[in-house]
Amino acid sequence: MNFTNFDFDQLFSMSDDTNPLMMLVWILPIILFVFYGQQIQLFVTSREIKKGIAKLDSFREESRTELINYLKNNLKVKDDHLKKIDKFLDYFTIMPVDMDPNGIVDKVQHTVRSREDYTRTHVKSMSLEMSDIELTKVQTLLEIASSLQMIYKIINHMFLTAKKQNNYPLILPLQMILPFIMEQAEAMKDAIPAFKSGQPVGDGIGPMVVGKMMLEHQKENIAFQTSLSQIDFEGRKLFLLKAEGPGSTVGRPADALETITMKNKIDAIIMVDAALKMEGEDSATTAQGFGAAIGGIGTERFQIEAIATSKKIPIFSIVIKQSVKEAITLMTKEIADTAEDVRAQVFEMIHENTSQGQSVLIIGVGNTAGVPQ
Amino acid sequence: MIFSKKKITTAYTVEKCTKCGTLTKRKFHDGDVLFTKSTKCNSCDGLTRIEKIFGETIEQ
Ligand SMILES: [Zn+2]
Numbered sequence: 001m002n003f004t005n006f007d008f009d010q011l012f013s014m015s016d017d018t019n020p021l022m023m024l025v026w027i028l029p030i031i032l033f034v035f036y037g038q039q040i041q042l043f044v045t046s047r048e049i050k051k052g053i054a055k056l057d058s059f060r061e062e063s064r065t066e067l068i069n070y071l072k073n074n075l076k077v078k079d080d081h082l083k084k085i086d087k088f089l090d091y092f093t094i095m096p097v098d099m100d101p102n103g104i105v106d107k108v109q110h111t112v113r114s115r116e117d118y119t120r121t122h123v124k125s126m127s128l129e130m131s132d133i134e135l136t137k138v139q140t141l142l143e144i145a146s147s148l149q150m151i152y153k154i155i156n157h158m159f160l161t162a163k164k165q166n167n168y169p170l171i172l173p174l175q176m177i178l179p180f181i182m183e184q185a186e187a188m189k190d191a192i193p194a195f196k197s198g199q200p201v202g203d204g205i206g207p208m209v210v211g212k213m214m215l216e217h218q219k220e221n222i223a224f225q226t227s228l229s230q231i232d233f234e235g236r237k238l239f240l241l242k243a244e245g246p247g248s249t250v251g252r253p254a255d256a257l258e259t260i261t262m263k264n265k266i267d268a269i270i271m272v273d274a275a276l277k278m279e280g281e282d283s284a285t286t287a288q289g290f291g292a293a294i295g296g297i298g299t300e301r302f303q304i305e306a307i308a309t310s311k312k313i314p315i316f317s318i319v320i321k322q323s324v325k326e327a328i329t330l331m332t333k334e335i336a337d338t339a340e341d342v343r344a345q346v347f348e349m350i351h352e353n354t355s356q357g358q359s360v361l362i363i364g365v366g367n368t369a370g371v372p373q
Numbered sequence: 374m375i376f377s378k379k380k381i382t383t384a385y386t387v388e389k390c391t392k393c394g395t396l397t398k399r400k401f402h403d404g405d406v407l408f409t410k411s412t413k414c415n416s417c418d419g420l421t422r423i424e425k426i427f428g429e430t431i432e433q
Contacts, residue, residue, distance in 0.1 A: 199384060200407055200426055208407065215408055246406050330384055330428035339425070370426065371407050 038168040045168075045175050049159050052178050056152040059189040063145040064089065066192050070141060075127040075134060084126060088119060089146045109299040133198075136225075136247035140195050140369070144188050151185055187325035194330040195248055200370040202326040202335050206272040207242040209342045210364030211373040214240045219373060222259055226251035227373050233347070235356030239266070241363045248369035250296065254303035260361060261311055267358040269308060269315045270349055272342060273365035274335075277321035284334035285321050286342060288349070293317035294365045316353060318345055328367075378432040386426050388412065392419025401426060 033040070068085060071077045093115055096107035116139075123138050124130055130138070155174065162170040194201050200208060214229040217240075222228040227244040230237065239260055243251025260266065273293040277283060292304045292315050308315050320338055350360050384401035388411060395416050405411075410420045 194428075197384075197401075197403060198406065199401070199428075212408060330382060331426065333385075333425075333427045333429050336387075336425040336427040372409070 039166065042162075042166065042168045042171060045171055046159075046163065049155075049171070049174060049178060052182055053152070053156055053159060055182065056148070056155060056185055059185050060145070060148045060152045063141075063148050063189060063192060066196070067138070067141045067145050070196055071126065071138065075130055075138075077127045081126050084122065085142070088122070088142055089149050091115070091119075091146065105299050105302045108297060112297065112299070133247040136249050137195060137198065137369075140248040140367075141192065144191060144195075148185060148188055151181060155181060184324060187323075187328055190325060191328040194328075195369055198246060198248075198370045200331045200336075201328050201367055202322045202331050203274045203328060203366040204331060204368060204371045205274050205320045205335050205339065205342070206364040206366040207245060207368040207371045207373075208331075208336075208364070209272050209339050209346065210240050210242045210362055211245060211368070211371050212339070213238075213343065213362070214242070214373040223252040223255035225249045226253060226256045228256060228260070229373070233350065236350060236354055237264075237359040238350070239264070239359065239361040241361060242371075242373055243364075243366075243368040245368035245371040245373055248367060250365070250367055252300070253294070253363050253365065254300045254307070257304055257307050257361065257363075261307055261313075264359055266311070266313050266361050268350075268354050269304075269313055269361045269363065270346055271315060271317045271363045271365055272346065273317065273319055274322055274327050275319035276327070277323060281321055283322050283326055283332065284338050286338060286345065287319050287321065288345065289317050289319070291315055291317060293319050294363075314353070316349055318342055318349070380430050380432055382428040382430045384426065384428050387424045388421040389424040390414035390417065390419045390421050393417045395421075396424070397421065 064085070068082065071081060071085075093111060096104055096111060098104055119139060119142065120135065123142065124135055155178070158174045159171070162168075162174065191201065193199075213231070214227070217229040217231050219227045219229050221244070222241070225244045225247070227242055229240045231240065232238070241253060241256055241260075243249045243253075257269075269292075271293045273295070275287075275293065277285070292301050292308070294301045294304065304315070307313075320335060320342065322332075322335060326332055326335065346362060354360055385398055386401045386405045388397045388399070389395070391410070393414060393416055395414060397415065405423060405426060407423055407426055410422050412421050413419075414421050
């Protein structure tokens with residue numbers, strides 16, 4: 001056969017409608033995509049999502065194993081601890097009804113604190129020799145493991161439902177949120193080693209800044225897991241507040257603020273906290289602003305804002321930008337290096353916004369794991 | 374994945390002498406806690422205090 005004069009034009013001719021082979025070559029895929037496009041998409045997307053779910057499953061398993069090993073190796077736990085832990089991991093929290101939002105913050109706070117109190121007592125009952133610092137560590141590890149378990153369950157549920165019903169539109173939102181979920185989950189998994197060995201995490205930069213200022217000054221316990229020092233600085237009275245380290249806790253700054261303002265007149269509040277950076281922003285850059293810089297579910301912020309508003313105290317904030325992962329894993333060098341600079345910014349703010357004889361409250365907001373005072 | 378490199382994070386501890394201010398960086402040991410006074414300073418008779426604990430990540 002002579003290939004040199006093979007007539008391509010004739011074979012793939014668009015104009016020649018009469019060639020039945022060509023009709024098939026063009027029309028078959030079109031029909032296929034029109035009627036089965038969704039299924040094909042579902043198949044391709046499913047494979048990606050399945051990979052993600054397998055990863056989430058391994059994170060969940062890993063975090064549970066880490067927690068159990070930690071308990072076994074570091075604390076003499078009683079025999080029934082496995083059963084107890086699995087029970088803890090499946091705990092759920094039902095948030096209050098928000099149809100009538102009046103008073104909802106108190107309700108949310110009550111629910112969340114009851115849960116915390118419950119786990120605290122029951123984790124403590126697992127071992128006789130658990131110190132308060134160990135207790136906060138175990139509680140944090142438990143929180144991570146149960147969050148990973150919850151994430152896995154929800155994503156798996158969404159996927160299986162879409163699959164069962166062969167429903168492509170149902171899988172779309174899952175495909176869209178999965179990268180964000182994976183980022184969060186991976187960060188949580190990577191957070192375990194730092195919390196286990198009691199190292200500071202990125203979120204601890206606020207407490208680190210204030211904790212150093214509190215060194216060698218008298219401390220008092222002002223609210224649950226919250227520590228306060230009073231120092232003098234260039235004719236002003238400084239109230240230094242942070243969660244009580246080096247356990248892993250965020251303390252209760254709002255309760256502390258309430259107690260402080262009952263007895264003292266505060267003229268300004270300065271809050272130092274880690275903040276999520278935007279994509280494209282550099283890590284460990286700092287920014288100043290107004291308003292209460294504090295994360296979490298919002299109850300603490302609400303309370304702080306309410307007190308500040310009723311007493312007409314201005315709130316200034318300094319934030320240190322970082323990614324989700326940097327915030328909960330071992331503090332990076334860049335973030336640790338900002339501490340001196342942020343401290344200088346705090347003093348500058350005090351200078352600029354207050355005069356001699358006034359009182360300033362400085363709150364180091366964040367998880368205080370590995371950061372004493 | 375072809376392009377993702379393996380990342381290894383090592384924890385370091387930086388000690389600062391409270392007297393002469395010399396900074397020393399070493400690997401993190403278990404039990405290191407921020408701000409605690411630990412060892413004798415190498416260059417004077419002062420005590421060092423842990424100034425920072427952080428991780429550095431290298432890609433392999
Ligand atoms: Zn020295």
